Amino acid sequence: MENQRRWPVAIIGSGNIGTDLMIKVMRGSTRLEMGAMVGIDPDSDGLRRAASFGVPTTAEGIEGLLKLPNFKDIKVVFDATSASAHRTNWELLKETGVRVLDLTPAAIGPSCIPVVNMEEHLEETNLNMVTCGGQATVPIVAAISEVAPVRYAEIVSSVSARSAGPGTRANIDEFTETTSEALVQVGGAAEGKAIMILNPAEPPMLMRNTVYALVEGEQDHTALEASIGKMVSKVQEYVPGYQLKQAVQFETFGAENPLYMPGSGEFRGTRVIVMLEVTGAAHYLPAYAGNLDIMTSAAMAVAERWAENSGVESHLTETTLQEVGA
Template sequence: MSRDTPAPTKVAVIGSGNIGTDLMIKVLRLSESLEIAAMAGIDPGSDGLARARRLGVATTHGGVEGLVAMDEFTDVGIVFDATSAGAHHRHDQVLRPLGRTLVDLTPAALGPFVVPPVNGTDHLDAPNVNMVTCGGQATIPVVAAIGAVTPVHYGEIVASIASRSAGPGTRANIDEFTETTARAVERVGGAARGKAIIILNPAEPPLIMRDTVHCLVSACATEDITASVEEMADRVRTYVPGYRLKQRVQFEPVAPDDPLRGLLPPGATGPALRVSVFLEVEGAAHYLPAYAGNLDIMTSAALRTAERLAAHRTAQGEPR
């Protein structure tokens, strides 16, 4: 490391399951500005903690209390929480007073929503940022891309993931998933109204993540929407290489007697369009199988967000 290169920001991961382990490996393999200092879990026999030890990462099975007690915690600036929405509330209570920045990969949504290509630089001073959900990370960029061209009166996303890629934490958080994602479709994506649906696909062999975005808009130049969506997909691919459009953006006129017109603003009488975008997300297979694109996009978004937070800390002259 040259004299002019800042030292990496030290980070810790809470949660030794699939998401936390994949995130740890991404930090180790991909990041030049972050250094993994510790992993905390609650299962001493978990594969994540065992793998961390083999990779030379300090570990504890004492949860957040064990993490705080570790010598390595002293230098940690950013903590990733890859546990559950319920557990995150307690982790925030413990870590926020200690001055650590939390990157929350659960649907707890205590801090502002962050989707890197949409509002990735808007909340760099927040003590806790929330990565929404896998479905949100995949689809909200598309809603925002459409909204950059014309107001989105209604945005609906459907995330279909392999049942095998949905562990106990994901299943326990299904209700929070739909509620959090729908709110973020509105707050970050810009839709006037949002709705989110998740499907656990039991197909064998497992299918990779598929997402559908439906947006209701007033009639406008369809080629501008297509260009905006394609440009956004390119931006997401800079940190999620397996993110892609399955086909060109689809447009369907909404007939005068279509019930969808009930979702238009009061008094709207002009032509309207339903815009449909079909996505596929293939994982990078750093730790998780390639079909688990839903988990890969979460950890990739969290990594990108933490790197921006670290750069901001350095620019502000804060301890790394």
Template structure:
């Protein structure tokens, strides 16, 4: 079946800030299955709403209520929420009676966590999914790759982002970031215990996003350690397929533990520490390249929207 505008699934973006605007631009430029049918914000002077209007996308500055009242709202099937954790709860409640598929880019954690390279196909029929956090999207695939090979009693991630790329929404959700990411490290990544740390780097000029993944593993067999390295490298390639600026900063390091870290893992066995250093450079569609933390969120959300739209189309054929 030839893909035309008529076969595209209509989608709306709530949030006219940096993340919502970058997602809109990415969808317009790259999407094979989605049509941006609306952008909703709350600031009529925002660059996002102005840019949407210039690109021919219908807009409203009345938030979710304005979106629901727009002509053609009934035809919209997918709604991306790029606001804040608190605002998403309000938006989800308002949209609940309308049976839209929600893709949440905030750390509200109302729906199942989705990391495209790890568990997307398991949640294609969910009414709403949560994209975890930028740090989660960057690091959870690596934790999952390690956990596929050997038990991971403890995983810790440190996400370092340019301070200039952390807008009001990010700064208002620091606690939600750490809590949501840690929970997803366990439930999606497969670690028995997870911890997340975010660092706002004030360096000028701004540095691109860097992530450190530290996992304690039970892998006494050298062959298993080789498989861990191969699994991580394969997973990085899978993520890079939808986030081109995602890459290993240096080869995977696996070192033996000299002391048993009881305070972190209790009685669980652990023989080695796996250290993985990553960096994420943005594609520059709307955001500057140093804002890889925002780019990985919009790239992952677009991948989820594309897959859900294709799934909806397949169900109609």
């Protein structure tokens, strides 16, 4: 067990996600501290902010991080770049012994949804945080799976176009694939599908997610609703702005009104519809950017659990809070 006060961490990617995560670590983490902010654009707002907070910075990407004098002290690297960049970054990091949390949909390491399977991955060195849509919806599919077998799960994640930076836009295809796989591998569905929408509405809309799940046979709607409600409460422990948009909806399909599923025939059972909304904490972008908030909050929760598991004390200094304007 490592007996130190807090784990120094580095963030690769000085865009929206990386900057939001940096502010979260400095403002509210109990077991982490900023060790480095890494980018490729020396004029990026994220690098400027990091420097103003006294955080070591480099605009030379992964190579610059490896050359920083304090890299030897870094315990966790958060990669908030893109799927293709993460593959390159991991090749250079995997022999260093540092732990990596991948906030891109590269999916090199196991998929992690904190409230579902974090405890299974306390010894991993590369964890994939799936996607913002996955963090919002996979817990709900997992909650349904605890009560009934999920034959098919489909999610629609709609985020404000303003909150989607270049990395997010470049990863749309990977988003759908990685989220679909997580619905199966982590959520427990037999089959999964994900759809992402960048909504250009003005004023910007909050992040909204809809989960459609087909469960086999006759099921106890009360038990399903209770399991979903319990899971929502768990997610709210690290994402307070996460909530049900309305009551869970149920639609039953029997012999007299089966649901036809292309490619697999008739379905008899219950369709569960769950509508969610995520209000961001506005640490960096305004509250409409719930997609940033749920992703960075989930990643920070995993890193703090890693640190806790290694014996790092929990504390938060007033100096740090004042530095970031808390």
